[in-house]
Each structure stands twice: as C-alpha cells, then as structure tokens.
Amino acid sequence: MSEFEDIEKELQALQPKPPTNAFTARVADALGDSGDISLRRVSSPHGVKKSRSKKLYLFIPPVLAIAASLVWIFYIFPSQSLFLPKSPDTTIPESQPSLSTFVSAEDDEASPLHGVSLQELQAHSGGPDQWLAGPAGPAAPNPPGG
Amino acid sequence: MxxxxxxxxxxxxxxxxxxxxxxxxxxxxxxxxxxxxxxxxxxxxxxxxxxxxxxxxxxxxxxxxxxxxxxxxxxxxxxxxxxxxxxPFHESFKFSLEQDERQKAILAMVDRLPPEQKEVLTLKIWGELTFDEIGRTLDLSLNTVASRYRYALRKLKDWLPAALEDAPQVEKKKES
Known part of the structure; x- marks a missing residue:
C-alpha cells in the first residue's frame, strides 16, 4: 500500500466541516434526557473518588451500631461465654466435704489411711469410735490371728 | 466541575x-x-x-x-x-487559503469516483474505520472493501496530475 501513501496523506489532510451549532442543538433536543443520563454515569476520575468516599461514609453508622451492641452484650453478660458451648458442671456441692479436709500434712501412724489422721477419719467415717480407737476401747475386736 | x-x-x-x-x-x-x-x-x-x-x-x-x-x-x-x-462534495470540507485549489481538485476527483468506491474511501480516510468495520457497515466482504479502496486510490493517483494541470486553467477562465 506504500504506492498510495502520498495520496492517502493528502486526503487525510482534508478536514470535513464540523457540524453547525444549530445542528448540534437539534441533536441535543432530540436526545433529551438520554444525553443527561450519560453525563451522570460517566464522570471524571475526581468525581469517582468522591463517590467512593461517600460510599465509605455510608458504612460507618452500621459498623458503629454493631460495635456498640457487642459492647453492650459483653457488659450485660460478662461472665458467660455466649459463643462457646457450655462445659459440664464441675463445681463441688458445699454439703460435701472437700478433699482438702481429708488430707493432712502430717502422717498419723495410727491411721490406716496415709495422709489422713485418725481423728479426721473418725469424724467423717460414721463408724463406731471404738473400732477406730483400738485396744483402749471396751469392745475392741480381736486382732486377726490372735 | x-x-x-x-x-x-x-x-x-x-x-x-x-x-x-x-x-x-x-x-x-x-x-x-x-x-x-x-x-x-x-x-x-x-x-x-x-x-x-x-x-x-x-x-x-x-x-x-x-x-x-x-x-x-x-x-x-x-x-x-x-x-x-x-x-458538490467539496462543500463538505473546510479549506486553507494557500492550498485551496489543490484541495478542491482532489475533492473533485473524489466526487468523480463511482459511489461504491467513494463511500469506502470516505469511511476509510475520514471515518477512520478498519476494513473489517467498513465491511460490516456496508454489508460487504473484506476483500471487496479492500479492492474498492485500492481501485479508488489508483484512480485518484492516475487522475491527480491532469486534475492539477486543469485546475489553474479553470480558475483563470473564471477570472477572465
């Protein structure tokens, strides 16, 4: 196509007359609202930034409301975990003696249980005191093998 | 804004x-x-x-x-x-004073082209469409569009020297 390059350039140098203002006004009238709608939808980059920041502002109130409601919930129910499953009850009833009352720091040689004194065992066993008192009692049983 | x-x-x-x-x-x-x-x-x-x-x-x-x-x-x-x-075709164009006659002569040649070649040339040169787009616009095959364009340019190139020789003579006749 190089043989026609000169004539192509010469033709391209010729510029058609632009539409008259009257004709452009006619087209504007014919377009009506369609022309304005396309203006609103296509905006400058600065306008796009503005609209994005406006969208961000719209998200702020719901986020604040959610945060406030979470704070309120944790304030009302501070000791309960709302989101974890409940574990089985591990508390010890107050009517039962705690294990610490059975455990003595000092060993009682007369006691059959290690770490529990004879007196403590007597207090909690409910059995006859004589059985635990040993040979000193009036109705002490005979020792095995004797 | x-x-x-x-x-x-x-x-x-x-x-x-x-x-x-x-x-x-x-x-x-x-x-x-x-x-x-x-x-x-x-x-x-x-x-x-x-x-x-x-x-x-x-x-x-x-x-x-x-x-x-x-x-x-x-x-x-x-x-x-x-x-x-x-x-006439040249009424649709704006001219610079120094190249007025030459440009008018070229456009007069374009006006002499067969209509089917003239519309392809117009869409290619001034419409800046591709051959494919011209083909779809005019419902023609790519080869037909390309060949019409080539024929148009060939004719313009062949006619141009004679048209440029005639242009001043026509102007002189008008002046006299």
Whole structure:
C-alpha cells in the first residue's frame, strides 16, 4: 500500500466541516434526557473518588451500631461465654466435704489411711469410735490371728 | 466541575465524519443532517450509558436509515414529482487559503469516483474505520472493501496530475 501513501496523506489532510451549532442543538433536543443520563454515569476520575468516599461514609453508622451492641452484650453478660458451648458442671456441692479436709500434712501412724489422721477419719467415717480407737476401747475386736 | 454531556465531545469528534458519510447516502445536506441525527439518537439511547459508542455502529445505522428513507422518498417522489438538487462534495470540507485549489481538485476527483468506491474511501480516510468495520457497515466482504479502496486510490493517483494541470486553467477562465 506504500504506492498510495502520498495520496492517502493528502486526503487525510482534508478536514470535513464540523457540524453547525444549530445542528448540534437539534441533536441535543432530540436526545433529551438520554444525553443527561450519560453525563451522570460517566464522570471524571475526581468525581469517582468522591463517590467512593461517600460510599465509605455510608458504612460507618452500621459498623458503629454493631460495635456498640457487642459492647453492650459483653457488659450485660460478662461472665458467660455466649459463643462457646457450655462445659459440664464441675463445681463441688458445699454439703460435701472437700478433699482438702481429708488430707493432712502430717502422717498419723495410727491411721490406716496415709495422709489422713485418725481423728479426721473418725469424724467423717460414721463408724463406731471404738473400732477406730483400738485396744483402749471396751469392745475392741480381736486382732486377726490372735 | 465539567458539566458538558459526554455525547457532545463524542459528537464533536465524529459528527463531521458522520455528516460527510451521510451526504453520500442522502439526496441533499438537509436529509444528511436528519439521517445523522436520527441514527445518532437511536444508537446513543441504546448504548450511550456506557459512555462510549463505537462509531461503526452509527455509520451502520446511517446507512440502514438511508436505505429505508430512500425507499419512502422514491414513493413520495413519484407522488410529488419533487426535484432534488445535489451539492458538490467539496462543500463538505473546510479549506486553507494557500492550498485551496489543490484541495478542491482532489475533492473533485473524489466526487468523480463511482459511489461504491467513494463511500469506502470516505469511511476509510475520514471515518477512520478498519476494513473489517467498513465491511460490516456496508454489508460487504473484506476483500471487496479492500479492492474498492485500492481501485479508488489508483484512480485518484492516475487522475491527480491532469486534475492539477486543469485546475489553474479553470480558475483563470473564471477570472477572465
């Protein structure tokens, strides 16, 4: 196509007359609202930034409301975990003696249980005191093998 | 803030080329303006919300409308026997004073081209469409478009020397 390059350039140098203002006004009238709608939808980059920041502002109130409601919930129910499953009850009833009352720091040689004194065992066993008192009692049983 | 509608910049860029093409499809400049207005408004209402419309769509719409209008005008012509005057091709262009005669001679040559070659040349040179787009606009194959364009340029190149020799003589005759 190089043989026609000169004539192509010469033709391209010729510029058609632009539409008259009257004709452009006619087209504007014919377009009506369609022309304005396309203006609103296509905006400058600065306008796009503005609209994005406006969208961000719209998200702020719901986020604040959610945060406030979470704070309120944790304030009302501070000791309960709302989101974890409940574990089985591990508390010890107050009517039962705690294990610490059975455990003595000092060993009682007369006691059959290690770490529990004879007196403590007597207090909690409910059995006859004589059985635990040993040979000193009036109705002490005979020792095995004797 | 720029408040100009987006279609105005589009129309400022393509309006002159569309009118030039429409002038070849219509019978007079007024019809050409009507064609461009109707085609542009139809296409812009459909695709204008995207912010950019492919010029090829509007050229195609201009051609389709021109065919439809020509049929109805023919019927009307039979009824009214109305005589429609045509205007020369160079009236659609703006000229610089120093190259006025040469440019007019070139455009006179373009005007002498067969219509099917002239419309391909117009769409390629001033419409800046690709051969593929021209093919779709005129419902022609790619090869037909390319060959018509080549024939047009060949004729212009062959005619140009003689046309440039004749141009000053014509001007001198006018002056005398």
């Amino acid at each position: 720029n408040t100009e509608p987006i279609w105005k910049s589009w129309f400022a860029r393509h309006g002159a080329k569309l009118l030039l093409f429409a002038r070849q499809q219509a019978r007079n400049p007024h019809d050409a303006e009507d064609l461009v207005q109707e085609a542009f408004v139809r296409i812009w209402r459909l695709y204008g919300h995207t912010g950019e419309v492919a010029p090829g769509l509007v050229y195609r719409a201009v051609r389709r409308l021109a065919i439809d209008w020509a049929r109805s005008l023919d019927r009307r012509k039979i009824r009214e026997q109305k005589v429609i005057a045509d205007s």
